[in-house]
Amino acid sequence: MGGHEAVAISSRRVLVTGVAGFIGSHLAEALLDAGNEVVGVDAFVGFHGAEHKHRHLESLRPRRGFTFHELDLRHAPLEPALDGVDVVVHEAALAGLPTSWADVDSYVTCNITGTARLLEAARHAGVAKFVHASTSSVYGRDAVGDELQQTRPVSPYGVSKLAAEKLVMAYVELHDLPATVLRYFSIYGPRQRPDMAYQIFIEALADGRPITVFGDGHQSRSNTYVSDCVAATVAAIDGAQVGEVYNVGGGVTLELREAIELIARAIGVTPKVVHGPSRRGDQRVTSADFSKARDTFGYEPAVAPPEGLAAQVDWALAARMQDAA
Numbered sequence: 001m002g003g004h005e006a007v008a009i010s011s012r013r014v015l016v017t018g019v020a021g022f023i024g025s026h027l028a029e030a031l032l033d034a035g036n037e038v039v040g041v042d043a044f045v046g047f048h049g050a051e052h053k054h055r056h057l058e059s060l061r062p063r064r065g066f067t068f069h070e071l072d073l074r075h076a077p078l079e080p081a082l083d084g085v086d087v088v089v090h091e092a093a094l095a096g097l098p099t100s101w102a103d104v105d106s107y108v109t110c111n112i113t114g115t116a117r118l119l120e121a122a123r124h125a126g127v128a129k130f131v132h133a134s135t136s137s138v139y140g141r142d143a144v145g146d147e148l149q150q151t152r153p154v155s156p157y158g159v160s161k162l163a164a165e166k167l168v169m170a171y172v173e174l175h176d177l178p179a180t181v182l183r184y185f186s187i188y189g190p191r192q193r194p195d196m197a198y199q200i201f202i203e204a205l206a207d208g209r210p211i212t213v214f215g216d217g218h219q220s221r222s223n224t225y226v227s228d229c230v231a232a233t234v235a236a237i238d239g240a241q242v243g244e245v246y247n248v249g250g251g252v253t254l255e256l257r258e259a260i261e262l263i264a265r266a267i268g269v270t271p272k273v274v275h276g277p278s279r280r281g282d283q284r285v286t287s288a289d290f291s292k293a294r295d296t297f298g299y300e301p302a303v304a305p306p307e308g309l310a311a312q313v314d315w316a317l318a319a320r321m322q323d324a325a
């Protein structure tokens with residue numbers, strides 16, 4: 001599944017932070033598949049179960065070329081993890097908009113302090129490239145268009161991620177750190193975080209529970225399948241320009257109610273939907289113009305939502321059966 005083979009880059013040692021997470025674990029697999037060494041870092045923090053993150057690491061731990069450091073970017077010495085590292089891909093963060101109102105301090109420290117400490121360590125290690133995972137949430141309630149849109153985040157999450165981007169750019173400016181920022185748009189697929197909408201919908205429909213949609217269901221997303229996100233990130237290591245920001249989005253924008261229909265069809269049920277009030281900080285419309293990534297490093301999304309959501313459903317149902325066994 002997934003339209004991309006990871007681009008074969010010459011064998012290098014790549015530090016992936018947040019490696020036990022949704023995107024980080026897929027990225028580490030792709031980098032290993034392409035013949036790289038991967039040094040993974042994670043602290044198993046966040047609002048959703050650490051057991052998911054441990055499970056994501058299961059297939060990585062035995063692989064040749066993979067080493068893991070359990071450490072918190074906010075406090076731990078980072079030099080050992082950076083030893084001999086050529087490339088850093090910084091995926092670690094506390095993610096999720098609505099939960100960020102509940103624990104602003106953790107979002108600020110993980111996403112800003114953690115990034116600042118990693119940048120400083122990467123500078124001293126003299127890495128050849130630093131790729132920073134950011135988000136469409138830096139744009140705000142609507143994220144429609146290219147990278148020149150105004151950044152007006154409406155959640156502590158979005159604000160913390162924008163501050164992290166600014167720190168990255170300060171290191172480019174002041175220390176010539178060869179860094180690039182990628183703004184991901186709504187990533188989905190197997191291992192999606194349990195707090196994310198599609199995963200919540202799959203679990204509810206599989207249990208026969210109604211789905212709660214916050215708002216009218218007409219909110220839309222530039223859904224990006226995880227293998228497309230990973231392919232863009234791998235391509236950006238060599239292809240993205242230093243000091244530049246790139247949108248990474250899917251080619252199809254889907255309304256929430258359309259996504260629910262696709263998920264229900266893949267499970268084989270009729271969805272029951274109840275509506276709740278819109279939540280603080282939720283985005284309304286996201287639609288990525290990713291032509292800069294396409295023109296610079298050849299990014300082209302390959303997986304469309306019907307196929308991608310069916311793959312996520314297959315994975316989620318298999319995981320439920322494993323849990324029940």
Ligand SMILES: NC(=O)c1ccc[n+]([C@@H]2O[C@H](COP(=O)([O-])OP(=O)(O)OC[C@H]3O[C@@H](n4cnc5c(N)ncnc54)[C@H](O)[C@@H]3O)[C@@H](O)[C@H]2O)c1
Nearest residue numbers: 018021022023043044045072073091092093135184186187
């Ligand atoms: N999933 C999406 O739709 C999406 C969209 C836009 C941007 N992003 C960004 O992509 C990145 C990965 O997101 P994800 O969905 O895979 O999230 P995730 O929660 O699955 O993974 C993030 C990982 O970072 C780790 N982490 C957090 N703080 C840490 C710290 N202080 N020290 C060490 N490890 C720490 C967590 O334990 C977690 O395993 C994040 O930077 C996020 O902001 C994700």
